[in-house]
Amino acid sequence: MSETVDIPVEWREHLHPRHGGVAGPEAVLDEDAARRAREWEQEARAIAEEMAEHERTDPDLAKALRARLDGGADPAGAAVLAAVAVKHLDGLGGAPFVDAWVLDHGLAFAACALTEASSIALGPPPAQARPGPDRVIRLVAYSHAGAPRGWRGEIRRATSRDHFARTLWIAEDAVAKRLRALLAAAPEDEYRDAVARLAAHRGDAARRSTASYLAPTETAWVDETLDDPSGMGVLGHEHLLCSLSTAAHADRFGWIPVVPDVLATLLDGLGADALPLLETALAYRHGDSDEIRPLVLKALLGIADERLFPALLGRMGIKGVPAALQEAARRHPVQAVRALAPFVQEQTVRSLQAAGLVRSLLHAKPELAEALPPGTAEDLLPRPAVPDCDDLPAALTGRATRSAKTDWADPALLPRVLTRGRDRALPEDATRRLLALLAKKAPEAADVRGFCDRHSLAEFSWAVFQRWYALGAPSKHNWALAQLGVIGDDTTVRRLAPLIRQWPGEGGTGRAVAALDVLAAIGSDVALTHLFELTRRGKYKGLKAKAAQRIDEIAAARGITPDDLADRAVPDFGLDEQGTLVLDYGPRRFTVTFDQQLVPLVVEANGKVRKSAPKPGPKDDPALAQAAHALFTGLRKDLRTIADQEIKRLEKAMTVRRSWTPDDFRRLFVDHPLLRHIVRRLVWITDGGTAFRVAEDRTYAGIDDDAFTPAPDARIGIAHPLLLGDDLGAWAELFADYEILQPFEQLGRPVHRLTDAERTAHRLARVEGLVLPYGKAKGHSQGRWESVDANGDFTGAWLARRDPAGLYVVASLSPGLGYYMYGEGEDQRITALWAGPEPARAPQGSVPLGEVDPVTMSEAVHDLLRSGS
Numbered sequence: 001m002s003e004t005v006d007i008p009v010e011w012r013e014h015l016h017p018r019h020g021g022v023a024g025p026e027a028v029l030d031e032d033a034a035r036r037a038r039e040w041e042q043e044a045r046a047i048a049e050e051m052a053e054h055e056r057t058d059p060d061l062a063k064a065l066r067a068r069l070d071g072g073a074d075p076a077g078a079a080v081l082a083a084v085a086v087k088h089l090d091g092l093g094g095a096p097f098v099d100a101w102v103l104d105h106g107l108a109f110a111a112c113a114l115t116e117a118s119s120i121a122l123g124p125p126p127a128q129a130r131p132g133p134d135r136v137i138r139l140v141a142y143s144h145a146g147a148p149r150g151w152r153g154e155i156r157r158a159t160s161r162d163h164f165a166r167t168l169w170i171a172e173d174a175v176a177k178r179l180r181a182l183l184a185a186a187p188e189d190e191y192r193d194a195v196a197r198l199a200a201h202r203g204d205a206a207r208r209s210t211a212s213y214l215a216p217t218e219t220a221w222v223d224e225t226l227d228d229p230s231g232m233g234v235l236g237h238e239h240l241l242c243s244l245s246t247a248a249h250a251d252r253f254g255w256i257p258v259v260p261d262v263l264a265t266l267l268d269g270l271g272a273d274a275l276p277l278l279e280t281a282l283a284y285r286h287g288d289s290d291e292i293r294p295l296v297l298k299a300l301l302g303i304a305d306e307r308l309f310p311a312l313l314g315r316m317g318i319k320g321v322p323a324a325l326q327e328a329a330r331r332h333p334v335q336a337v338r339a340l341a342p343f344v345q346e347q348t349v350r351s352l353q354a355a356g357l358v359r360s361l362l363h364a365k366p367e368l369a370e371a372l373p374p375g376t377a378e379d380l381l382p383r384p385a386v387p388d389c390d391d392l393p394a395a396l397t398g399r400a401t402r403s404a405k406t407d408w409a410d411p412a413l414l415p416r417v418l419t420r421g422r423d424r425a426l427p428e429d430a431t432r433r434l435l436a437l438l439a440k441k442a443p444e445a446a447d448v449r450g451f452c453d454r455h456s457l458a459e460f461s462w463a464v465f466q467r468w469y470a471l472g473a474p475s476k477h478n479w480a481l482a483q484l485g486v487i488g489d490d491t492t493v494r495r496l497a498p499l500i501r502q503w504p505g506e507g508g509t510g511r512a513v514a515a516l517d518v519l520a521a522i523g524s525d526v527a528l529t530h531l532f533e534l535t536r537r538g539k540y541k542g543l544k545a546k547a548a549q550r551i552d553e554i555a556a557a558r559g560i561t562p563d564d565l566a567d568r569a570v571p572d573f574g575l576d577e578q579g580t581l582v583l584d585y586g587p588r589r590f591t592v593t594f595d596q597q598l599v600p601l602v603v604e605a606n607g608k609v610r611k612s613a614p615k616p617g618p619k620d621d622p623a624l625a626q627a628a629h630a631l632f633t634g635l636r637k638d639l640r641t642i643a644d645q646e647i648k649r650l651e652k653a654m655t656v657r658r659s660w661t662p663d664d665f666r667r668l669f670v671d672h673p674l675l676r677h678i679v680r681r682l683v684w685i686t687d688g689g690t691a692f693r694v695a696e697d698r699t700y701a702g703i704d705d706d707a708f709t710p711a712p713d714a715r716i717g718i719a720h721p722l723l724l725g726d727d728l729g730a731w732a733e734l735f736a737d738y739e740i741l742q743p744f745e746q747l748g749r750p751v752h753r754l755t756d757a758e759r760t761a762h763r764l765a766r767v768e769g770l771v772l773p774y775g776k777a778k779g780h781s782q783g784r785w786e787s788v789d790a791n792g793d794f795t796g797a798w799l800a801r802r803d804p805a806g807l808y809v810v811a812s813l814s815p816g817l818g819y820y821m822y823g824e825g826e827d828q829r830i831t832a833l834w835a836g837p838e839p840a841r842a843p844q845g846s847v848p849l850g851e852v853d854p855v856t857m858s859e860a861v862h863d864l865l866r867s868g869s
Contacts, residue, residue, distance in 0.1 A: 004272040006302045007264050014261035015268055016177055016242040017184030019191045019217055029182075033096035034103045037082070040092055041100075044085035045069060047152060051084060051122070056154035061120065065155065073105050075201065079117035080155055087122050088152060094175040098182070107186055108194040111214050112201045114179050118210040119203070123153030125161060158206055176239065180214050191215075209240065216243040216269065226252045238262050247273040256281050258292040263299040272305035279311045282318060290319075297324045304332050306339035313343065313350050317506060322472030325357065333361050337371040349469075349502050352495075356466030360413040388427040389419050393451045395437065395444040396430040408471055409435050409480070414463045417448075418456040426452070435464070438483040445486050458489040473511070481514055485521025490571075493522055494638065497530040504540040513546050520550045528554070528569035529642050536645060563658065566649060567668045571642070573635055575673030581635065583613055583628040586621025590614070592632065594677040596741040598643035600636050612636075647678065650718060651744040655784070655859045657804045659687060659715035670698050678743040683731050685719035686710050691727060693734075703730055720855045722751045752861040759850030763843060764833040767811070767861060770868030774825040778817055780863060787817060789839070800839035803856035807847065810839045811864060830864065 007015070048069065052062040061080055068077025082097040094117075101110035183191055195215045202208045202221070205228050212221035222243050238257055242265040244250055250270055256262060256277050266274040282296045297320050300308060312325040329336035336357065343354035361368055411431040418425050426434065437445040449457065461484055468480030484492050496515055503512040516534070519527045531554075534547035548562075555565040575581050581592040583602070590613065591603045602610040613632035616625030660668065669679045680694040692700045692708045700708040710716060721728050724747075732747045742748075758764060772780075777799065785799040796817030800808045812832040818825050834843035835852045849857065 004303060004305050005267040005274075006304065007267050008298055008302060011260045011264040014264050016239070016261060016265040017181045018269065019184050019186070019215070020188075029102060030096070030099045031103070034100040037096035037100035038104075040085040040089055040096075041081050043089055044081060047088050048081050048084045051152055051155050054154040056124075056156065058154075058156045061155045061157070073109060075109055075112035076116040076120075078105075078109075078113045079120055082113070083117060083120050083122060084155075094172060095178055098175060098179050102182060107182060107190055108197040110179060111183060111194045111198055111211075114176065115198060115201045115207050115210045115214065118176075119158050119206040121156055121158035125156075125159060157204065173239070176210065176213060180216075183214060213239045213243050216245060219245055219249075222249060241266060241277075242269070245269045250274065250277050253277060254280065255284060258295050260295065263295060267299060267302055272303050272307060275300070275303055275305065275307050275311055278303075279315070282315055282321070293318070293320055297321070300324065301328055301331070304335065306335045308332075309336055309339035310343070313340065313354055316350070316353055316472065322353075322470065325353075326471070329357055329361060333365060333368055334371045337361055337368045338373065341372050349499055349506065352466055352499060353470045356463070356468070356470030359415075359463050359466060360470075363413045363415070386416070386418065386423060386425045389424040389430075392426070392430050393447060395447045396426065396433050396451075398433060406435060406439060406477065408467055408477075409464055411435070413467065415456065415459050417460045418453040419451065420453055422453050422456070431460075438464075438486065439477075439479045441479060441482060445483070449487060454489055455491075457487045458492055461487045462492055462495060478514070481511065481518065484515075485518035488518065488522055490522075490524055490526040493519060493524065493527045493530055494634075497533070497641075500534065500543070501539065504543055509540070509542065512540075512543055516543075516547055516550050520554055523554070525569045525571040526638070528565065529571060529645070532566055532569065533641050533645055536648070567660075567664075570646060570668075570672060570675055571638070572673045573638065577673070579673045579676050581631075583632055585614075585616065585625040585628055587619055588614075588617075588625075590628075592635070594674070596678065596681050596743045597647065598639055598674065598677060598743075600632070600639060602632070642674075646675065647743045650678065650682070652784070654718035654720050654746065655855065657717060657720075657853065657855055659717035662710045662712060662714060662716060665710075665716045670694055681740050681742050682746060683719040683724065683735075684716055685723055687715040687717070689723070691719050691724055691731065703727055703734065705734075718746070720858070721747055721749050722753065722855055722858050750862050752858045752865075753854065754849055754857060760848050762834055762846045762848060764849060764861070767833045767864050767868075768830055770830045770864055772813075772828045772830070772864070772868045774817075774827055776867040777813065777828040778825070780867070784859070784863070785811075786839075795841075797841045798839055801856060801860055803853035805853060807835055807837060807852050808839045809833070809835050809852055809856060809860040810843070811860075812841065812843070830868065833860075833864070 048065055051057060052065050061076060064074045064077035065080045066077070067074040068081050078097075078101060082094065085097075086092045086094055098110055098114065101113050183194060186194070195218060198211045198215060202211045205225070208221065208228070209225045212218065212225045216222065222240075222245070225240060225243075226249065238259075241253065241256055241262055244253075244266065247270070250273055256266070258281055263278075266277060270277075278296055278300050282293065282300070300312065301324060308328055309325070312321055312328060315321045316325070329340075340354040340358050343351050344358060345351065411428045414431070416425040417431060417434070434445065434448060465480050465484055468474070468477055473481075484496065488496075496518060500512045500515045500519075503509065503515070516531070519531050528551075531547050531551055535544050535551065551562050551565065555562045558565065560568075573581070579593070583590040583592060589605065590610075592600050592613075593603060594600055599611075602613050604610065613629050616622065616629055665684075669675050672679075676694075676698065680696060680698075683691055683693055685691045688711070690702070690708070690710075692702050692710075695701050700710070702708045724731055728747065728751075735742070735747060754764075758766075780799050785801045787795055787797075787799055789795050796813065798813055799811045802808050810833070811830050812834075813828045814831050815826055815828070817828065832843050834846040835849055836843065836846045
């Protein structure tokens with residue numbers, strides 16, 4: 001038996017034994033059974049002689065049968081005679097013949113006889129097809145008296161249809177398993193003799209299959225059977241599985257029958273290499289899954305191999321798996337820590353589950369930290385011991401009652417919560433009191449934030465969440481998710497946001513929506529940034545709508561619009577007054593700046609620009625360098641979320657003509673440590689028509705580089721090129737001279753002005769007749785255009801976009817868009833482009849196109865022309 005498995009005791013009696021392995025009670029010969037088998041052979045002689053004379057009987061089998069009837073030791077003849085007896089005498093089984101063969105002729109003879117029996121069929125072949133209108137199958141019944149010679153049919157080699165129809169009479173499951181048990185218990189020389197003699201009886205696929213089952217140590221025989229499974233026959237799929245002994249064998253199977261004897265034998269023969277087969281069986285949806293699943297999990301828990309843990313981790317949504325993973329970790333903690341630690345940093349659902357389990361193992365047995373692979377999951381290690389705090393806030397005083405139900409959140413398995421000075425920690429009873437407050441969703445739980453170190457409090461909060469999720473996220477303890485919004489921080493947000501995107505695709509939409517409440521409760525700039533990102537890039541429409549609803553609620557509570565909220569929610573990431581960040585490695589220092597896409601760049605002291613922070617070197621200060629490198633890594637990760645979002649937000653602000661007061665413009669953009677890097681790469685304009693740019697020193701300059709100061713009551717917006725008129729070329733030349741790269745298309749953006757005739761017209765002929773691919777048209781309806789009526793209901797009859805004054809530019813479509821966001825559909829032809837106070841199917845009540853804001857009209861024409869043909 002493999003050292004990497006532990007076969008459940010109650011299954012061992014079901015094993016299909018191997019030579020040198022476990023042999024069960026089947027390995028004892030029965031003299032009485034052998035005597036009965038000899039008597040049955042005598043009773044069946046007359047029938048066998050008749051069948052040997054049948055005109056369709058195989059000549060070689062007839063010859064072997066006659067030799068057996070004459071007292072010879074022919075395995076094929078013995079197999080035929082036994083088959084005749086079992087089929088035509090009442091109430092017989094095949095097992096006694098094994099005892100007789102072994103006692104009379106030896107174990108090798110018995111193995112050869114049973115192998116021959118697996119390829120012998122009696123009577124006519126099974127019908128190849130069901131009777132049809134032009135074919136009738138007649139079954140003729142004969143009485144025993146006066147029946148023609150050979151009426152019981154012929155003796156022949158079996159076909160695949162015989163195996164399927166179960167017309168074989170000796171080589172059945174119990175008989176084959178019994179003989180295999182005898183072979184397993186045999187001395188080495190006797191077993192080797194049987195294998196050598198079996199080699200001469202492996203004539204066809206059925207016999208090869210039987211021989212590979214009787215002697216599973218012969219891996220080459222198993223290979224041959226796998227290459228040609230047509231003769232698996234009565235022994236079938238299960239017995240072939242019980243012959244496997246290598247990982248390459250296991251790779252040839254897609255499913256396994258979930259019964260104790262097969263599971264036990266797979267563990268015995270394959271060891272840990274049985275894992276892929278068991279994992280497949282776990283994922284397979286059986287009709288009786290509630291009965292089958294526990295058997296598979298029991299088999300998996302018998303494997304002491306690191307591969308077990310990722311296998312279970314990937315199936316946490318299956319009932320019983322979370323508990324099985326916990327049990328596997330309890331049995332094999334070293335393998336669990338070593339296998340699960342690399343998943344912790346992924347920021348995926350499985351990393352959450354892995355972290356919860358690893359954290360609990362490390363806190364229960366700190367010595368397991370030695371099993372951690374280098375550079376993985378150090379943040380899960382228990383914190384250094386510090387003394388308990390004795391001057392607790394009122395919310396944490398009083399004795400907390402321990403309940404056998406929230407044990408999964410035992411403070412002993414969680415990181416300690418430090419006080420603000422980080423020199424003391426909450427005692428265990430105060431921590432338990434905090435957990436009780438969080439579980440009750442009591443308002444007092446928030447009071448601890450001013451007393452405790454926020455980082456350690458957030459790490460404690462996340463550990464509670466991890467523990468809950470590692471146990472399968474039981475709904476009765478949903479408070480473990482909600483509490484993140486009470487004591488979590490921006491690190492919590494960064495960890496939670498990727499999970500929110502994943503959960504709807506795993507059936508966890510409700511959990512994802514609840515997590516939106518966590519982001520809203522944290523309410524920091526980083527949290528709001530991720531909420532806004534979910535409204536833009538969320539894959540699931542319902543989740544996007546819920547995220548937008550949370551933003552509207554937060555904005556309303558603050559008395560501002562969602563756009564204003566977005567302006568105020570841009571994190572500064574700790575950048576200095578110059579909009580840069582210094583990475584201190586001790587003897588080396590680097591400055592982080594940003595390009596036109598807000599990609600962080602690292603500038604060395606000599607001015608050399610790098611795309612990433614260097615790894616700490618041997619001469620660097622270990623603590624400073626490691627912290628600085630981690631800081632840059634976190635910054636780059638955050639910017640992947642925010643950079644594209646902010647650039648697109650500013651581009652949209654240009655197209656919809658948003659504007660700000662001079663004070664808000666300076667505070668929200670010019671002086672913002674991050675946004676200033678793209679603000680100075682754009683041309684801005686006042687509502688009076690004066691264009692300017694922001695210089696590197698944050699002063700304002702006109703087209704001639706003269707200083708400019710906007711009037712206090714002015715409104716400032718991003719200049720659409722259409723508004724720059726004849727100065728557009730000069731601005732483009734100035735930016736080229738200064739080598740200023742723009743974050744989005746502004747000065748080089750196509751401009752579409754209406755002619756005088758088009759300004760007075762009610763329809764724009766130049767775009768009518770354009771054909772838009774369905775995907776492009778549908779994409780417009782989900783973006784800067786809309787396709788909903790006054791009641792907010794979707795209508796695919798048109799695309800519309802609103803100008804700042806409330807007029808709509810409308811493109812009527814034929815045949816129209818479908819309701820669902822995704823999918824294919826017909827190309828859409830623009831039948832009319834017009835403007836009016838509200839969108840409709842037909843241009844009734846339209847107004848002259850010149851009344852529409854020229855920027856809105858230009859953008860509308862630009863979108864349609866670049867999408868259509």
